[in-house]
Amino acid sequence: MTSMNERHFTPNCVGDGYSSVSNAGSCEQCVARHISMCSVLNENEIGIISSISKNITKQTKQIICTEGDTAKYLYNIKKGCVRISKMLVDGRRQIIGFLFPGEFFGLACTNGYSYSAETITETDLCQMPRTQLFQKFSELPSLGQKVLEITRTELQFTHDQMLLLGRKRAKEKLCSFLLTMQNKSSLVKNIEKNQLFLPMSRSDIADYLGLTIETVSRQFTILTKEKIISLEGNPLINILDLGRMEIIASGE
Amino acid sequence: MTSMNERHFTPNCVGDGYSSVSNAGSCEQCVARHISMCSVLNENEIGIISSISKNITKQTKQIICTEGDTAKYLYNIKKGCVRISKMLVDGRRQIIGFLFPGEFFGLACTNGYSYSAETITETDLCQMPRTQLFQKFSELPSLGQKVLEITRTELQFTHDQMLLLGRKRAKEKLCSFLLTMQNKSSLVKNIEKNQLFLPMSRSDIADYLGLTIETVSRQFTILTKEKIISLEGNPLINILDLGRMEIIASGE
DNA sequence: CGTGCATTTGACCACCTTCAATAAAGGTGG
DNA sequence: CCACCTTTATTGAAGGTGGTCAAATGCACG
Structure with a gap:
């Protein structure tokens, strides 16, 4: 690996070690049951899904799947960030996205995974064989409907992200991102209103917003100087002027 | 409207005039029946959809729906480009996208449309009330499954587009776009292999690729000088070196 | 053949990137 | 618990890709 490309390859995933598997999830008590696609399933129905799902725990910065690999599984996130x-x-x-508890990935794939997935924090996953899950849709129509509904919402969000990537300036991108993360992180950690939690690195943020680490860092500094945010030591950030941030995020 | 923003507003849609509506589509003979979501429906089932759909014809550069409007309908494209x-x-x-016959829009919306839709050419549309269509999914499970499948594919494509918008250079963006359009336009018009059809303006291409018209135009000139393409007078383009174009599109 | 719009081309500029150095944070072993 | 090292983040200076502004050319249509 040449030093020229080093910045891009960011080889901060050590491999597929450090993961533990436990059999046949007890989906009934799953922490993500009521915030995931499984929320539409009653006590009988949840058993059907339980029979095909496995629990997997992974440490920080581990690879879950790689772009191009045969897409055998769909993953539901129970704990952590991917x-x-x-x-x-x-x-x-x-x-493409940062995923939190209740969200899934591995659906939008043909034969192989169309993207890679890596853990950002320690993560608990629910692993389901794709073909088996898809077959359950006829047995569990409400699940299929729910998956469609979630996918629709996801598609809508990616459209917003396309607007961001194609047309927003660096500062607008970062403000939009912080607002999104505020909404998401309020669901995960119970933190103060007007605080937000950024478990990912500057490099991750940059690659999410179509910028470089340096530009992201500079924009953080600018927002701090303008008293719109204050850095409370990673990974915590205070929003000092939410109104201003929303205006910037929307494009003035 | 100030001259400063004129380039952005590109008010090339005259309004909602010039459209004709005909009642209760004869879906059985629909030109898009076998290339759209309706392809999964048999002779009995198609009748159910037929009962809720209307045919609409619109001239070039007409507004179909506007971002924020109450999302009453889903539209299937029968002829033209949107x-x-x-x-x-x-x-x-x-x-966000250019849509061709067989494709639909209006699904990824909450209350209001999350985007605007305008015709690029003269267009025949099939208009279906969203809520009624969604209700049919329980009666026609295969349709719901098909819509999910299409939406999954769509989501995957938007991921590719995010990679393009966030990380590709102008030249790579244009080559990627031309390849996409070659695939799409071969489905629509029966034109020579290694030819492609671009019904949209430079301004549309620019706003699709996150560039300006000038940059798009310059890249067209560069690709022409490098004998990768040749402009056969709008809207036809010859691809002279497909291999080179694919290499550039993939990022060298 | 002239008008109006789209596209191309040119000159200059700005935002973001690149390259580089410094500072801060995190992790490991003594 | 602190010294040392690695990784990550910040800051600075210089450069380039694509943007802005402006003019010229091409093309369709009356």
Whole structure:
């Protein structure tokens, strides 16, 4: 690996070690049951899903799946944070999304995974075989409907992200991102209103917003100087002027 | 409208005039029946959809729906080309996609449309009330499954587009776009292999790729000088070196 | 053949990137 | 618990890709 490309390859995933598997999830008591696609299933129905799902725990910065691999499984996140990304041949990376408890990935794939997934924090996953899950849709129509509904919402969000990537300036991108993360992180950690939690690195943020680490860092400094945010030591951030931030995020 | 923003607003849609509506589509003979979501429906089932759908014909550059409007309908395209777009408050525009016969829009919406849709060419549409269509999913499970499948594919494609918007250079963006359009236009018009059809303006291409018209135009010139393409007078383009184009599109 | 719009081309500029150095944070072993 | 090292983040200076502004050319249509 040449030093020129080092910045892009960011090899901060050590491999597929450090993961533990436990059999046949007890979906009935799953911490994510009521915030995930499984929320539509009653006590009888949840058993059907329980029979095909496995629990997996992974440490920080582990690879869950790699772009191009045969897409055998769909993963539901129970605890932690996962990043989904795609790469160009020379190592340029685009992060497609940061996923939190209740969200899933591995659906939008043909034969192989169309993206890579890596843990950002220690993560508990629910692993379901894709084909088996898809077959259950006829037996559990409400689940299929729910998955469609979630996918619709997801598609809508990616449209917002396309607007961000194609048309927003660096400062607008960062403000939009912080607002999104505030909404998401309020669901996860119970933190103060006007605080937010950023478990990912500057490099991850940069690759999510189509910027470089340096630009992200500079924008953080600018927002701090303008008293719109204050850095409370990683990974905590205070929002001092939410109104101003929303205006900037929307494009003035 | 100030001259400063004129380039952004590109008010090339005259309004909602010039459209004709005909009642209760004869879906059985629909030209898009076998290339759209309806392809999964048999002779009995198609009648159910037929009962809730209307045919609409619109001239070039007409508004079909506007971001924020109450999302009453889902539209299936039977003939023509439609652009889907989102705007920032100051008029910066991002085109989310160009849609061709067999494709639909209006699904990924909550209460209001999350994007605007306008015709690029003369267009025949099939208009279905969203709520009624969604209700049919329980009666026609295969349709719901098909819509999910299409939406999954769509989501996967938007991920590719995020990689393009966030990480590709202007030249790579244009080559990727031309390849996409070659695939799509081969489905629509029966034109020579290694030819492609671009019904949209430079301004549309720019707003789709997160660039300006000038940059798009310059890249067209560069690709022409490098003998990768040749402009056969709008809207036809010859691809002279497909291999080279694919390499550039993938990021070298 | 002239008008109006889209596209191309040119000159200059700005935002973001690149390259580089420094500072801060985190992790490991003594 | 602190010294040492690695990794990550910040800051600075210089450069480039693509944007802005402006003019010219091409093209369709009356």
